Amino acid sequence: KAGVTQTPRYLIKTRGQQVTLSCSPISGHRSVSWYQQTPGQGLQFLFEYFSETQRNKGNFPGRFSGRQFSNSRSEMNVSTLELGDSALYLCASSAGGVYGYTFGSGTRLTVV
Amino acid sequence: AQTVTQSQPEMSVQEAETVTLSCTYDTSESDYYLFWYKQPPSRQMILVIRQEAYKQQNATENRFSVNFQKAAKSFSLKISDSQLGDAAMYFCAYRRGGGGAQKLVFGQGTRLTINP
Numbered sequence: 378k379a380g381v382t383q384t385p386r387y388l389i390k391t392r393g394q395q396v397t398l399s400c401s402p403i404s405g406h407r408s409v410s411w412y413q414q415t416p417g418q419g420l421q422f423l424f425e426y427f428s429e430t431q432r433n434k435g436n437f438p439g440r441f442s443g444r445q446f447s448n449s450r451s452e453m454n455v456s457t458l459e460l461g462d463s464a465l466y467l468c469a470s471s472a473g474g475v476y477g478y479t480f481g482s483g484t485r486l487t488v489v
Numbered sequence: 490a491q492t493v494t495q496s497q498p499e500m501s502v503q504e505a506e507t508v509t510l511s512c513t514y515d516t517s518e519s520d521y522y523l524f525w526y527k528q529p530p531s532r533q534m535i536l537v538i539r540q541e542a543y544k545q546q547n548a549t550e551n552r553f554s555v556n557f558q559k560a561a562k563s564f565s566l567k568i569s570d571s572q573l574g575d576a577a578m579y580f581c582a583y584r585r586g587g588g589g590a591q592k593l594v595f596g597q598g599t600r601l602t603i604n605p
Contacts, residue, residue, distance in 0.1 A: 410592060420580065420595040433592055465532060471591070477524050477584070478593060480534035 379404065383468050383481035390488050395456040398484045402449050402470030408432075409451040410478060411443060414465040423466075426451055458488045491516045493583050495596035502571045503604050509556075510566045510599045512581030520586030523557070523564045524593070529577040537579070540564065542586065568601075576603045 382401040390396050402409050411423040422435040426445035443453040449470070455462055465485050469478035492515045502508035514523070525537040540548045540557050547555050552569045568575055581596040 408591070412593075419597050420593075422592040422594070425592055435592070467534060469534070469593075473591075477522065477536050477539050477582075479536070480526075482531065482533040485532075 381468055381470050381479050381481035383466075383484050385484060386482065388484060388486045390458050390486065392458055392460060392488055394458050395454060396458060396486060397452055397454045398466055398468075398486070400451045400453075400468030400470075400481060402451070402468075403472075403479055406470035406472050406479075407449055408471040408473060409445055409449060410469045410471070411451070411453050412467045412469065413437075414467060414483070415463075420467070423453065455486075460488050462486065463488045491518070491521075491583050491585070491594045493581050493594050493596040495579075495581055495599050497599045498597070499600045499602070501602040501604055502568075504571055504573060506571055507567060507569045508571055508601065510568075510579050510581075510601070512564045512566070512596055514562050514564065514581070514583050514594075516562070516583065516585075518585055522584045522586060523555075524582040524584070525553070525555070525564075525566045526580045526582060526595075527575075527577045528580065528598075534580070538566065571603050573603050573605060576601060 384399045408427045410425040425433040429445045440456045445451045465483045467483045469480045471478045494513045521542045523540045526534045538550045554567045556565045578598045580598045582593045
């Protein structure tokens with residue numbers, strides 16, 4: 378059974394640019410969540426999608442957005458990049474309940 | 490809002506010894522799940538063990554076990570017979586129960602070093 382796949386693994390962008398990250402969940406999982414991981418703030422919840430609908434959103438500015446497609450694949454977009462957006466972005470999919478979340482290997486975004 | 494606290498930023502243990510990582514949480518919910526995740530240098534978060542709040546029996550997965558004290562809101566992880574491959578960041582996480590929108594709330598993590 379394939380795991381959660383995130384692309385790309387690494388990304389370097391310039392301030393002011395925008396970026397799109399992709400996540401393919403485990404087959405059958407309809408819930409996809411995104412988390413930002415930084416040394417200072419730790420792991421912070423960005424948003425969760427279920428059956429193409431955003432069910433929950435963390436405390437991030439509107440520059441951070443996402444979407445989910447009918448095949449459950451998800452993308453997140455960050456516009457007008459700032460240096461502080463440099464982080465590891467983790468995607469996780471879930472079958473719900475006690476099963477928790479299965480994470481991908483993340484996308485390391487560096488903003489210069 | 491729920492919070493998760495890991496009071497040990499770093500821990501070290503000799504190979505083959507036992508180590509316990511601490512985690513406390515704060516919630517007013519009665520239905521929830523608790524998890525321990527491991528994050529090695531490869532960056533992927535790996536689920537180590539999970540516990541349903543309504544189960545009094547402590548979860549066990551091979552060398553990993555938890556001490557779940559619901560009244561004290563404590564959820565510690567015990568690693569027995571530590572191996573070099575156990576070296577990683579360990580995160581305690583909370584998830585509210587029930588259906589609907591969900592998210593994981595993480596602690597700040599504990600870096601575990603295994604000394605050969």
